[in-house]
Amino acid sequence: MNPEETKEFEQKIHAFVGRENGPPKKGKDAVNEPMIRQWAEVMGDESPVYTDKETAKNTTKGGIIAPPSMLQAWSMEGYPMAGSPAVDVQRSLHNVFDENGFTGVLGTNTSTEFFRDLKPGDEVTYHTVIESISEQKSTARGIGYFIETVTQFTDQNGERVGKQVFRVLKFIPADAPAEASSVADDSPAVPTRIAAPRGHDNGWWWEAADKGKVLIQRCKSCQTLRHPPRPMCGECQSVEWDSIESTLDGEIFSFTVLHYPKVPGYDYPLCCAVISLAEGTRIVANVVGIDTEEVKIGMKVKGKVEQVDEKTMLPQFYPVAGGQ
Numbered sequence: 479m480n481p482e483e484t485k486e487f488e489q490k491i492h493a494f495v496g497r498e499n500g501p502p503k504k505g506k507d508a509v510n511e512p513m514i515r516q517w518a519e520v521m522g523d524e525s526p527v528y529t530d531k532e533t534a535k536n537t538t539k540g541g542i543i544a545p546p547s548m549l550q551a552w553s554m555e556g557y558p559m560a561g562s563p564a565v566d567v568q569r570s571l572h573n574v575f576d577e578n579g580f581t582g583v584l585g586t587n588t589s590t591e592f593f594r595d596l597k598p599g600d601e602v603t604y605h606t607v608i609e610s611i612s613e614q615k616s617t618a619r620g621i622g623y624f625i626e627t628v629t630q631f632t633d634q635n636g637e638r639v640g641k642q643v644f645r646v647l648k649f650i651p652a653d654a655p656a657e658a659s660s661v662a663d664d665s666p667a668v669p670t671r672i673a674a675p676r677g678h679d680n681g682w683w684w685e686a687a688d689k690g691k692v693l694i695q696r697c698k699s700c701q702t703l704r705h706p707p708r709p710m711c712g713e714c715q716s717v718e719w720d721s722i723e724s725t726l727d728g729e730i731f732s733f734t735v736l737h738y739p740k741v742p743g744y745d746y747p748l749c750c751a752v753i754s755l756a757e758g759t760r761i762v763a764n765v766v767g768i769d770t771e772e773v774k775i776g777m778k779v780k781g782k783v784e785q786v787d788e789k790t791m792l793p794q795f796y797p798v799a800g801g802q
């Protein structure tokens with residue numbers, strides 16, 4: 479988009495701010511004991527204040543209450559919510575984004591406040607408003623805008639019982655295919671693999687892979703190695719760790735050969751193996767450079783970090799000549 483188109487687009491989206499996503503709506507069912515009981519069972523929450531009338535009566539609650547986090551359950555529309563898009567303002571807003579290339583959507587955060595306990599018989603009405611749309615932001619996912627909606631929950635007397643803020647990022651996916659006009663010929667672009675999410679706990683591993691190294695996390699307190707990366711040592715619960723570099727000498731512990739379905743970005747048949755590394759941990763990786771019919775459990779392999787598509791570096795394992 480050029481600056482003028484951006485301005486026009488932003489006028490369009492900002493016109494949605496303050497609009498209600500339809501009129502206030504009443505939940506399909508009043509707060510009721512069967513739904514509370516089922517929810518408590520599914521969640522494994524055995525607090526008697528949700529299910530045991532006699533016990534609940536003698537608590538400070540004075541009787542059965544609904545678990546606070548069920549608030550949204552009283553307002554969900556169920557399967558029919560897929561219908562009536564015409565009255566759904568939020569969907570219209572998302573459509574404006576989609577039409578302008580902001581096809582990605584990511585729920586970034588939500589927060590809920592509870593003002594009072596709900597009891598059987600209470601009737602919940604909810605009302606959602608598009609609260610704000612941010613300025614254009616440059617994020618790791620791509621350029622986009624944060625949309626914040628606020629839902630107010632009230633009871634049969636109009637008293638507020640809760641409030642939920644929900645924020646999503648609508649963005650142009652950073653790995654979106656180039657626009658048709660910029661593609662030189664008619665051949666479709668080579669599809670890339672789905673990039674692994676890189677978070678606080680595993681981003682460092684992928685960054686090392688980008689540099690051609692496979693690291694294995696090591697507990698600083700008891701030296702136990704672990705893979706894949708995770709925040710805490712399973713042996714001693716320490717969260718202090720460092721890492722060692724793997725030699726990528728390994729042995730096939732187990733494997734499978736995929737023929738179908740063919741996920742874009744891979745060559746088939748595809749051998750996926752669990753490999754026991756010389757250091758003692760295991761890693762899941764592809765075995766390449768060999769007819770998949772020849773792959774055997776116990777086979778010695780050697781890994782090499784290679785570029786497997788335009789953006790991804792991954793260890794791939796090759797049979798060691800004569801190393802069965």
Ligand SMILES: [Zn+2]
Nearest residue numbers: 697700711714
């Ligand atoms: Zn440890």
